[in-house]
Amino acid sequence: MNTDPITGTYSGNRGLQIEEPLIFEQGEEGRCGVDLPEPPKVSSRLGGLGRKKPVGLPGLSEPQVVRHYTRLSQKNYAIDMGLYPLGSCTMKHNPRLNEKVVRLPGLGDLHPLQPVSTVQGALELIDTLAHWLKTLTGMPAVAMSPGAGAHGELCGIMAIRAALEHRGDARKRILVPESAHGTNPATAAACGYEVDPIPANAKGRVDLEAFRAKLGPDVAGIMITNPNTCGLFEPDIVEIAEAIHGAGGFFYCDGANFNAIVGRVRPGDLGIDCMHINLHKTFSTPHGGGGPGAGPVVLSEALAPFAPVPWVVHGAAGFDLVERDPKQQSFGRLKGFHGQMGMFVRALAYMMSHGSDGLKQVAEDAVLNANYILASLRDVMSPAFPGTCMHEALFDDHFLKDTGVTTLDFAKALIDEGYHPMTMYFPLVVHGALLVEPTETESKDSLDRFIEVMKGLAQRAKSGDAAHFEAAPKLTPRRRLDETAAARKPVLRWVPGSNSAKAAE
């Protein structure tokens, strides 16, 4: 490697920020990071299908591997490092107690197909979590197996369609507000429905009149996020529920923002038929750089019989598992085995740690923190809607008008100040949106520091220093990356002799 054009150093390193080549660029043939015994000599029973060529994996020792991943970890921002104000993603503190209990012998090492008699404690845990979820939402049933929020959406819409088919009612359309998460319309389509959008009104809520005008005998249901993606509670929610039921359809609620109301509002009291709960958002299971998540779905009496298998039930000799619905009303299976058990354990540990009193406080503090940010930045930034918000504060880019600074530039400049950017350009109904969600696990001091940084950046933008924003970030392991080039000619893996390999020489 030659002298680096940016840092001017021979190694390319920047202080303690160390350049880290790919594992394929540092391995040596024959080296191994695990000591395994010599396999006994057996005559192969692979039926002549033994691997003919090597896989092509690099060989690294254990210390090399530990350094590689430790160095990579240091190129990531994380909630353990500071405030992570991603609206709609709810990046809150992840307690390590949860990581400890999920690894207990008798949970972490259990096989999903052990005899039911040997997993009574595991089934008790699923049943206990189900009880908490039903009680907190005021709903009679819950499907535990969906693997993530979007998978939960699919589960809910499938249950709706199965219920409609059961009554011989083939409906075609699902109504989805324009402000919905991108997964909502994709889910309805993945379940075979046409998606019919509903516009938002000037207050960032579902336009009630436009919604009523869309109702008809071919409407299977509506998908609404509440609190919605503008960070607002839908005040007409009960009217919407009554109207959709009146038209013979069902009400799917996207529970991504349950965080804002847990313990204070039971969705069942609003007339919804089903809602998924992102355990990672509301109950603190860690995001892990993109998953795993878990998305149990609470269901009304009308939809409960159609829930996917398996079901944990109370049997004669303890807990039992129903893996085939004897009445054949279940829409079937959505995921292998019994769902994201590891996430169930973490979520239950979090719920028990907070209790009914603490969970109510969770919602209140999440809402308080968001409104504190909204109120503190009202004068220097431009709130998208007047009044208070729920657990996330939404700004538009009006405050950047004529500064030459875009929402993207503003967000990237925040990185050099030591913060992960807020959610940008979402929801789509707001121009140049900046969606800030502090969550309940931030202290007032932490919020005050963040507010000062945001104010400073807003003032800097208004002072005409657009060049500062365009050049940001400057202090990160990499500066702005060319995403267009990545998509135009995709390089999705390392190949010997490729550009990657040459760059490492």
Next chain:
Amino acid sequence: MRYLPLTQADRQAMLARIGVRSIDDLYRDVPPKARRDKPVDLPPHQGELEVERAIGAMAAKNLGPSRAPSFLGAGAYRHHVPAAVDHLIQRGEFLTSYTPYQPEVTQGTLEYLFEFQTQVALLTGMEVANASMYDGGTACAEAVMMANRVTRRSKAVLSGGLHPHYAEITRTHAHFLGFRVEQPAPDPEGREDLARLVDGETSCVVVQNPSVFGHLQDLTALAEACHKAGALLIVAITEVVSLGAVEPPGAMGADIVIAEGQALGNALGFGGPYLGLFATREKYVRQMPGRLVGETRDVDGRRGWVLTLSTREQHIRREKATSNICTNSGLCALAFTIHLTLLGEAGFQRLAALNHAAACALADRLAKPPGVSLLTKSFFNEFTVKLPKPAGPAVEALARRGILGGVPASRLWPTEKSLENLLLVAATEVNTAAEMEALASALKEVLA
């Protein structure tokens, strides 16, 4: 409530800044009948010690492999995971990071996912792989939906040797999207002729290797038959360690390979979270579901990584997206890739050889009692034995003797009476000779 940093004084000061009198004023938009002022009917908060005790008590009611030798497989496998794996994935910068949408501050996640994609492509013998999916079963359904898009056809043929959960998940999607599924009855000895079912309407054939019964097969002729009819061959793998010993699907002509990646780096965890692997040929990459990491340059010309080809994804194409998936199994993928990096070429092949040797040793022991026969002639680390009586009660009797002796076929096919006496047994590098002896002698007693 140690997770909540605000004090009462903080709360009062913050309400004053907002300009409201009480927190209730912030819930004004909630219809009055839905507001709850009192906590719901659940226990109050508990300290760390109490929570640990309560969950520990539930864990103690289960019979785990720390107390009982275990020979269960059927899609989930127990292996020794080096200590460094769990240590590294618990680093907060990995564990508590978000999806890498801001590449400048998530190069760590992006670089390991790029390495993971490369490893998966190499293992399966395919050209490209995505950055993981929920699990093997959901990846299977997504592969079939992808084949339908690629071929614009609507009939999927599933092998009877495909894991029943994978088939059930695929059927669920088939029902709602209106594509057809054909599947012959399960054939433990692997004599089914799938090529016979392929016609001009067939989008794909899905076959598992080794099959759910453990049977290993050469798929080259099937691949040729598929391609001749314009259909894709999808190969499912539930035990990814097998790829250290067995010819990869890519070398047999597969178009899409899906696999369960749990066996490397990830705990059994009573069934989840697991890790769906998904690999295909380069020409189909824009039809592939899930996340992809691609290489690029930053403004200074330095190599870096970004999420790419997101035009296929739900947040841009909405109802036209290739799937509604929003999350992958990032942390499970990290565990997988660290374990595989520790093993390297030499370690991975040795691990596979240890597994095969363990299964050969166990198969010889178990086939001894009168009336017991081995149904799978070629296998990797799992095989099927036929017992002289139903396997379900036999497994219960073994559990009472403190041995988790395998998965009865009746657990996976409760309505197939013809499979009632079959037992699926797996052995891996963790099973000792003493454990195998204990299973063999206990089985003899149970069958006596």
